[in-house]
Amino acid sequence: MLFSGILIWEYKVNIIVWTLPKISNFMNPIQENIPTNWSEGPLEELDKKDSRPNIILILADDMGYNDISLHNGGAADGSLQTPHIDSLAKNGVWFSKGYAANATCAPSRASIMTGRYATRFGFEFTPIPDVGRTVLRWFAEEDDAVLKTRIDEEVANNLPSFMEQGMPSEQITIAEILKDAGYYTAHIGKWHLGQASGMSPIDQGFDDSLSLGSSRYLPEDHPDVVNAKFNTSIDKMIWASGQYSARFNEGEYFAPDKYVTDYYTDEALKVIEKNKNRPFFLYLSHWAIHNPLQALRSDVEEMSHMPGHNLQVYSGMIRALDRSVGKIVEKLTDLNIQGKTLIIFTSDNGGANYIELEDINKPFRGWKVSFFEGGIRVPFIASWPNEIDSGLEFDKPVHHFDIFSTIAAAAKAQIPNDRKIDGVDLLPFIKKEIPIKPHKTLFWRSGNHQSVLHENWKYIISKKEEMRWLFDTSLDPLEKNNLIESHPDEVQLIENLLAKFNSEQQDPLFPSSFEVPILIDKFEGKKIETNDEYIYWSN
Numbered sequence: 001m002l003f004s005g006i007l008i009w010e011y012k013v014n015i016i017v018w019t020l021p022k023i024s025n026f027m028n029p030i031q032e033n034i035p036t037n038w039s040e041g042p043l044e045e046l047d048k049k050d051s052r053p054n055i056i057l058i059l060a061d062d063m064g065y066n067d068i069s070l071h072n073g074g075a076a077d078g079s080l081q082t083p084h085i086d087s088l089a090k091n092g093v094w095f096s097k098g099y100a101a102n103a104t105c106a107p108s109r110a111s112i113m114t115g116r117y118a119t120r121f122g123f124e125f126t127p128i129p130d131v132g133r134t135v136l137r138w139f140a141e142e143d144d145a146v147l148k149t150r151i152d153e154e155v156a157n158n159l160p161s162f163m164e165q166g167m168p169s170e171q172i173t174i175a176e177i178l179k180d181a182g183y184y185t186a187h188i189g190k191w192h193l194g195q196a197s198g199m200s201p202i203d204q205g206f207d208d209s210l211s212l213g214s215s216r217y218l219p220e221d222h223p224d225v226v227n228a229k230f231n232t233s234i235d236k237m238i239w240a241s242g243q244y245s246a247r248f249n250e251g252e253y254f255a256p257d258k259y260v261t262d263y264y265t266d267e268a269l270k271v272i273e274k275n276k277n278r279p280f281f282l283y284l285s286h287w288a289i290h291n292p293l294q295a296l297r298s299d300v301e302e303m304s305h306m307p308g309h310n311l312q313v314y315s316g317m318i319r320a321l322d323r324s325v326g327k328i329v330e331k332l333t334d335l336n337i338q339g340k341t342l343i344i345f346t347s348d349n350g351g352a353n354y355i356e357l358e359d360i361n362k363p364f365r366g367w368k369v370s371f372f373e374g375g376i377r378v379p380f381i382a383s384w385p386n387e388i389d390s391g392l393e394f395d396k397p398v399h400h401f402d403i404f405s406t407i408a409a410a411a412k413a414q415i416p417n418d419r420k421i422d423g424v425d426l427l428p429f430i431k432k433e434i435p436i437k438p439h440k441t442l443f444w445r446s447g448n449h450q451s452v453l454h455e456n457w458k459y460i461i462s463k464k465e466e467m468r469w470l471f472d473t474s475l476d477p478l479e480k481n482n483l484i485e486s487h488p489d490e491v492q493l494i495e496n497l498l499a500k501f502n503s504e505q506q507d508p509l510f511p512s513s514f515e516v517p518i519l520i521d522k523f524e525g526k527k528i529e530t531n532d533e534y535i536y537w538s539n
Helices: 004-026 083-090 105-114 130-141 151-155 174-181 231-239 260-272 297-301 311-334 403-409 486-501
Strands: 054-060 093-095 184-190 208-212 225-228 246-248 280-285 291-296 341-347 380-383 390-396 441-446 448-454 457-462 469-474 513-518 534-538
Touching: 004 225, 004 341, 054 105, 054 208, 054 260, 054 311, 054 403, 083 151, 083 311, 083 341, 083 380, 093 225, 105 403, 151 403, 174 184, 174 280, 225 297, 225 311, 231 341, 260 280, 280 380, 297 311, 297 457, 341 403, 380 441, 390 403, 441 486, 448 486, 469 486
Parallel strands: 054 280, 054 341, 093 390, 184 208, 184 280
Antiparallel strands: 093 380, 208 246, 225 291, 341 380, 441 448, 448 457, 457 469, 513 534
């Protein structure tokens, strides 16, 4: 009887999840494609002596460490090459210890935009669309797993809307800094830092913004798309809350005119073409390769040798992202401005456990939302031919908030003196003008789950469960040997550092309502064994 009840409940949920996008399309109809109207710079370069670079920040979403061939010789099953992303490193610098600011999307993005720990201004958790929160609550209520999702109903019922959960408008973004310095500023793609009360890209320093409207790459039934779905709560939530849409400068929502990764890329090429004669900042914030897994059929066909439908679709998405980087560089070369353009490429966090692929963060343990290396060690590359030598590797820890300071310094832009900035300009370190590490200590915090990297020591805690790990990363970079019991002095030192850090952070702007169990070494849905290690992630 119980088994029958579970099947009936799952059937109802699946029906609801399937109908929600149709309800959304009915309640919030998406217009046909509306052409963008990007601002246009001068027809000729006005000041040939202006040495400030154009700046392009390309941010991937949920891209694992193993998802570019630079890291392991081949991504996916080992046969996928990402030649265009790799070439950025070959023509610039590869940060082999590049760290995300957080193990989830929005706090990392807030840190990138401000150059600060996002917890300094209370942006600790990732906003989830209202429909998505509802779907996750359904699953949490009927969760019969060994490790159960914990939900605080009172908090969940009193959270502000998705649009109102964002970065406070008084925070100063890199776009505002550059705009004040005379740069044209453009945003394309995902924002995830709020839309209400002055939080939108336009309110936060961008002259123009083509924003992600919702989570589809193409309509699910489009003849050119291949989909992959999973029986996980997060994947069902994304499919349920998704529409195929974008909006330009806060206008009406409309349908892009092609596969979203290619659409954003083509729009980025327009921005570059129209503004080639003045300093510009382009923030190209791809949705790729976040789920839902949707790839062009033509890209999937190139992956036919790979084992498994899911891997083929995922790899096709990576191929499209790599193609995007190639087109950007090709456009800069054609316009003869590649040499004076600083390109930074990174991902907001590591690869996710709910897409059921083993090796996306290889060789590291952990997933998106965990502070094991797999959740926060990300692709991190910079190229600026006029200033950075080719083929460099920088093997000291760097952090997302360093992007802010590096860009500001390159642009000779003024950072307000009253602003506490945690990042540093990486260029003097790259050039070995400063012989020390950029950072002695780095911190990560998401409610119950926190971490510290101090010198070579990495400390991780899931606080309510009192599960703690300590690793000597100089000897154990893959975090296999937990030294928590054998090095009490180091533990005490780091816990004191963490306590001091926490005392300096602001309380969350919107509190955590979920605590989700995440296995460190298995993707979601795999059988739990008694010796499996896990953390509880707060959001």
